[in-house]
Amino acid sequence: MSSAPYTYEPVGATRDDLAVCPPGFHHLYVRTRIGEGTGLFHRAAQALLTWEMHREMGVAMDTTADRAAPGVDVTVGLAGLIKAPCRVVWTADEPRRAGWAYGTLPGHPECGEEAFVVSRTGDGTVWLTVAAYSRPAKWYAHAAGPAARALQHAYARRCGKVLKRLCADEDES
Template structure:
């Protein structure tokens, strides 16, 4: 299966990337501070743990995010959203990945999940995406669909903060 959009990988170099005709999403959440928090957050993002903690079901072709890994996200037990990881990175101060939509996904576009540790030691999760409706029900949802996307991104941040709470105490 091929991707359902042309700008594959656009979020790798620029998390604010948003091709014409797409809606942008950019949600940044403070997770904590320090190396242990960064390492825990990076591991939770790269191994799908953060997504599972949000409550979605994931069917993946690998235990860890890497280019060409197929991922099907199931929302509310009803909506299946097939994707493929387009890039992944693991650096000393930045880790994450992005997936792009495949045929059958209710949206068309790309979504990235990146943990970074700034110069002052603060650890952040950025969820960035560009998308547009691909299915009738996503189009019918209009602004409500985009609101749900923002809520999901905020839930990712809250879940990751919870997962990293023990590392913050260490």
């Protein structure tokens, strides 16, 4: 675990409210239906908590642990060009909700927090929610403007597609 400070406030705000968006930040909220059933939920939670979903997407996850846990440092590598240092802020591993969020550290092109949460509703439907609040921290993120936010939304939608594919054998629907 590094001692680098987070580059934003409030740290951990996505834990209780995925719709949170502090003033001055851009909000992201993408929810994807993954399927149905307890087995699918457990498979999706495992893929999420062990970085499998991200790695399956081709995202380099250089991390200090095999599983998401508070305080674990993660450097996200995108296209071999961008290295984005983060730290896991919180995790959840509950009967109907599993996931984690990381917060940005110095050197990340954005500042803010991003959460990845799998939940199972009362009717057994399993959802992936990707939620974030962020703003540019590097000149190139600022210059990208709306294009950067569009890429963030596309990334969140792709998370849902990849997780759905990873869990296809477990779907009870």
